[in-house]
Amino acid sequence: MIHWLDPDKPPYFPDTSEALQEPRGLLAAGGKLEVEWLLVAYRQGIFPWFSASEPILWWSPAPRTVLLPKNFHVSKSLNKLSRQNRYRLSWNQAFEKVIHQCAAPRDDHPGTWIVKDMIEAYVSMHRAGFANSVECWDADDQLVGGLYGITLGKVFFGESMFSQAANASKLCLKFLVESGAYELIDCQLATEHLASLGAIDMNREDFESMLDKYTV
DSSP: OOEEEOTTSOOOOOOGGGOOTTTTTEEEEESOOSHHHHHHHHHTTOEEOOOTTSOOEEEOOSSEEEEOGGGOOOOHHHHHHHHTTOSEEEESSOHHHHHHHHHSOOSSOOSOSOOHHHHHHHHHHHHTTOEEEEEEEOTTOOEEEEEEEEEETTEEEEEEEEESSTTHHHHHHHHHHHTOOOSEEEEESOOHHHHHTTOEEEOHHHHHHHHHHHOO
16 A cells, blocks of 8 residues: 555655555655655655656655766767767756657657646746756757756756757756766666666665765
């Protein structure tokens, strides 16, 4: 059984050790998608993820997929693309455009977990100074790639990215890593794509220890 959170009470989450093994990481349901709730959740390594037909679901999977900036793998082709200066990269110039592009249907994923309530919540986090985006623009100043996530201290909790040009989102990630602002980038769940960029799995104890150290 999972915990049901009372939206009329102050934000509170059960200990992350109580997250289910199947579905992996499911911890609680209910609560609110408001800045106060999201800040409490992310500081504990908890994030919301649900479809339009579901209540708010909160997750804390273990092991956790993370990217340590020192481990970021830049391929020869990505380095070459970066040196060509074909694209302009920016920080927080088009947060709402990025999140809407990330929410758009894709050939391999016609649906989306970035539902209207999620978009509104993260736009509120952006306006409060806790959600950030990196944008990739082509020579015609068209947005062709981007990523967004939550920033707490020296931790970036990555949420989603998109590309409309080859490797545009990788350029955004490279920009984020090379900013030097972060000691840890949370990637949530493992994929082959993330592994190719240097992401690793970290156990819950080590992950939460890093949160305690770097989200202050």
